Amino acid sequence: xxxxxxxxxxxxxxxxxxxxxxxxxxxxxxxxxELGLNYTNCTIISGVGCTGRLAGYMNVDGVYTLHGRTLPxxxxxxxxxxxxxxxxxxxxxxxASIGGxxxxxAARRNPDLTVLCNNNQVYxxxxxQAGPTTPRDTPTVSSPAGAxxxxxxxxxxxxxxxxxxxxxxxxxxxxHLRNCVREAVAWPGFAFVDIISQCIxxxxxxxxxxxxxxxxxxxxxxxxxxxxxxxxxEPYEIGIVRQG
Amino acid sequence: MKRLVQGNEAIFLGxxxxxxxxxxxxxxxxxxxxxVLAAEYAARDPxxxxxxxxxxxxxxxxxxxxxxxxxxxxxxxxxxGFTLMQEAIGYGHQVEIPTVIVDxxxxxxxxxxxxxPAQQDIVxxxxxxxxxxYPLVFYPNxxxxxxxxxxxxxxxxxxxxxxxxxxxxxFVGHLNEVVDIDAIExxxxxxxxxxxxxxxxxxxxxxxxxxxxxxxxxxxxxREWLSKVKARHKKVAARYSDLEFKENTSTDTLLISYxxxxxxxxxxxxxxxxxxxxxxxxxxxxELRECAQGYEKIVVIEANDGQYACLVERELKREVIQIxxxxxxxxxxxxxxxxxxxLERGLP
Numbered sequence: 008x009x010x011x012x013x014x015x016x017x018x019x020x021x022x023x024x025x026x027x028x029x030x031x032x033x034x035x036x037x038x039x040x041e042l043g044l045n046y047t048n049c050t051i052i053s054g055v056g057c058t059g060r061l062a063g064y065m066n067v068d069g070v071y072t073l074h075g076r077t078l079p080x081x082x083x084x085x086x087x088x089x090x091x092x093x094x095x096x097x098x099x100x101x102x103a104s105i106g107g108x109x110x111x112x113a114a115r116r117n118p119d120l121t122v123l124c125n126n127n128q129v130y131x132x133x134x135x136q137a138g139p140t141t142p143r144d145t146p147t148v149s150s151p152a153g154a155x156x157x158x159x160x161x162x163x164x165x166x167x168x169x170x171x172x173x174x175x176x177x178x179x180x181x182x183h184l185r186n187c188v189r190e191a192v193a194w195p196g197f198a199f200v201d202i203i204s205q206c207i208x209x210x211x212x213x214x215x216x217x218x219x220x221x222x223x224x225x226x227x228x229x230x231x232x233x234x235x236x237x238x239x240x241e242p243y244e245i246g247i248v249r250q251g
Numbered sequence: 252m253k254r255l256v257q258g259n260e261a262i263f264l265g266x267x268x269x270x271x272x273x274x275x276x277x278x279x280x281x282x283x284x285x286x287v288l289a290a291e292y293a294a295r296d297p298x299x300x301x302x303x304x305x306x307x308x309x310x311x312x313x314x315x316x317x318x319x320x321x322x323x324x325x326x327x328x329x330x331x332g333f334t335l336m337q338e339a340i341g342y343g344h345q346v347e348i349p350t351v352i353v354d355x356x357x358x359x360x361x362x363x364x365x366x367x368p369a370q371q372d373i374v375x376x377x378x379x380x381x382x383x384x385y386p387l388v389f390y391p392n393x394x395x396x397x398x399x400x401x402x403x404x405x406x407x408x409x410x411x412x413x414x415x416x417x418x419x420x421x422f423v424g425h426l427n428e429v430v431d432i433d434a435i436e437x438x439x440x441x442x443x444x445x446x447x448x449x450x451x452x453x454x455x456x457x458x459x460x461x462x463x464x465x466x467x468x469x470x471x472x473x474r475e476w477l478s479k480v481k482a483r484h485k486k487v488a489a490r491y492s493d494l495e496f497k498e499n500t501s502t503d504t505l506l507i508s509y510x511x512x513x514x515x516x517x518x519x520x521x522x523x524x525x526x527x528x529x530x531x532x533x534x535x536x537x538e539l540r541e542c543a544q545g546y547e548k549i550v551v552i553e554a555n556d557g558q559y560a561c562l563v564e565r566e567l568k569r570e571v572i573q574i575x576x577x578x579x580x581x582x583x584x585x586x587x588x589x590x591x592x593x594l595e596r597g598l599p
Contacts (some may be wrong), residue, residue, distance in 0.1 A: 017464065050447040052316075055456070063453045063465065070319060070447070071455035072312065073342045079275075081307035083316030083324075084447055086300045087273060091448045112305040159349070159367070 009033070012066050021060050025219025027178040027204025030134040033060050033127040034185045035096070035123065038192060042091055052081040054097035054106065057132045057206075058125040061096045069097055075105030078113040081120050092121070101126065101161050104139040109133050110164065117170050117197045123188065124161070124199065129207040135209035148211060162240055165199045167246065172198035174247040178205060179226035183245060203230065220239060252433065257484065258419060259284035259327075259428045261394045264352055265401030267292070268324050269439055271351070273322035275302040275313035277332060280366040281421040282355035283592020285327035291308060307332035311339030311352070318350045319454060321446025323353035323405055330359040330372055333380070340414050341380030342456050343556055347480070349408035349443065353401070358579045361552040368421035368555040370510055374562075376416045377532050385484040385489065387411055388532035389415045390510045391417040394428035395435060400529065402437035403491060409440040411487040413480075418531065420513040420554070422581065484533065495530040496542045504594065505546035507563060512552055512576060516586050525552075531559075534566055550574060556579050 013036055022028050039049060044209040046067040053062035055074035062069030068231035072080045085093045089250060100126050102110055113120070118207045130136040136149035140161070144153035172194045174187035184202060191198035204210055216222045233246030241247050256264070263482055265286050266274075274289035276282075284558035286303070289328055293301035299324065304310035307328055316323035328336060333354045343350060356372050358364035374377075376388045387407045389400040408415040449508050463477040464473040495513070497520050505524045513527040526542050528535045543549055550572040551560035564571040574583075574589035593599040 044546060046451050057392075058463075063455065063463075066451050068450050069446045069453045070316070071453065071457065073338055073456055076308065076312040076339070079304065079312035080319075083273070083275060083300075083302065083313035083322075085318040086302065087317050087320035087322045088446065090446060108305055109309055112309070135573030 054101035261397035269405035311336035315378035330405035343414035344384035
């Protein structure tokens with residue numbers, strides 16, 4: 008049962024009602040259950056921020072690292088214990104901003120890690136500041152007139168190396184999300200899953216959404232599956248691009 | 252067998268003797284020999300893992316990950332890199348992670364004078380990261396001691412469950428001395444914690460209770476945790492109360508120095524009493540007070556602007572005369588000049 012992989016005794020979680028992280032956690036637990044991953048063969052490394060708390064709710068050894076430092080920790084764990092499945096779960100701010108240098112180099116070195124990026128396009132825990140993935144012109148508490156810059160292109164960053172795995176999905180597309188996580192876990196190298204998710208309390212309401220449900224419907228409307236065999240995902244396409 | 256060994260090499264060999272099997276680092280003079288030796292060792296021995304990290308932030312976090320995964324891990328750096336490692340050092344104290352960090356000091360701040368020797372990271376070892384923590388720090392002054400205290404640092408790390416610092420400097424690191432490494436006996440303490448992949452634990456940099464559950468608004472849980480850690484560190488520190496004291500009844504002056512400066516001023520033993528802390532932190536208390544008793548004047552000679560002197564003053568609650576040897580020039584003449592200016596001519 009996937010529920011055995013959750014520390015239900017620590018529920019309710021710290022996350023706001025409607026947050027996307029819980030749904031990512033459920034899908035991850037389902038994939039782990041399917042693949043026989045548990046506390047004897049798997050560890051979860053998470054970063055700082057709302058997403059970072061995920062490792063504490065899973066029934067495996069988990070590490071809540073410093074802000075931005077998931078990848079150096081995870082790479083070392085994998086190098087010392089190659090038999091362990093090492094899954095990194097963190098937010099876009101943690102992975103792409105403060106941990107950006109590590110992301111670029113980890114992708115280049117291509118260690119066997121699965122990285123799930125909760126991409127809610129905002130710094131949620133600290134109150135809704137613009138992050139590296141905030142779309143241009145989006146108003147946030149730290150960009151009241153709209154974000155000044157284009158967001159980081161995670162796909163191109165991950166695809167810079169000769170070998171790569173980049174998946175994009177959303178919390179609305181649950182089966183697609185689960186499939187991406189499963190494929191990423193099975194991938195023998197650095198696998199990055201970019202999961203568009205909703206932060207209703209510290210981002211969505213400011214953007215005019217009344218509920219997390221409305222944000223999910225927005226994902227349904229906006230994101231389309233990439234055509235079979237696509238080598239590049241267009242901005243609002245979900246799918247997997249990889250090269251082994 | 253006796254042979255010529257370099258200080259940095261002795262640190263590496265001491266780490267290996269202690270069972271180290273993981274090194275992550277970023278090249279920085281004057282510590283880079285340790286990184287190169289680790290790379291060479293990893294190429295020969297597949298049981299030894301090596302990462303040349305993208306920066307010191309990554310290196311310091313990698314040794315933490317390796318420690319959690321069951322390895323005995325270490326890194327080596329110098330001032331600017333040591334500064335970048337401070338966040339991971341704080342994390343290591345909060346999460347109680349045994350690991351070892353070697354800092355071969357050079358003149359700072361910032362890039363400073365690469366790579367002239369200095370002792371300017373003394374306070375940084377103790378107060379460089381946020382929060383309260385009680386680091387164990389060793390500062391050897393010879394090649395033999397580099398070996399001995401590198402090994403001791405790994406044992407102290409396991410016993411204290413914390414990152415332990417080995418201080419060195421460009422002179423001690425590049426000192427070549429004839430030693431018989433194999434004849435040096437060191438105690439080796441096994442790993443203290445089961446590796447990742449054996450439990451359902453949560454290792455977090457958040458304040459937490461005994462079960463690893465985050466407790467971020469409970470002062471009592473935090474205070475109990477801090478006092479437990481403090482008591483443990485005090486106990487471990489007492490096992491490593493290593494110091495050198497050369498009494499001299501013909502003088503009223505005690506010279507305090509450590510690391511390379513203590514080597515340089517060794518010829519002054521006939522004129523002054525000498526005190527040298529080897530486990531430089533936690534601060535020597537009782538030992539320092541006992542040794543200082545009976546000496547009217549206390550002088551601290553160090554290659555920084557009074558970093559340790561201020562701490563000695565606080566410990567002894569007496570005025571301490573400072574003789575800073577700055578800018579990478581550390582020699583006996585300068586020390587003598589300082590002593591004559593301050594003791595005989597009474598200059599400030």
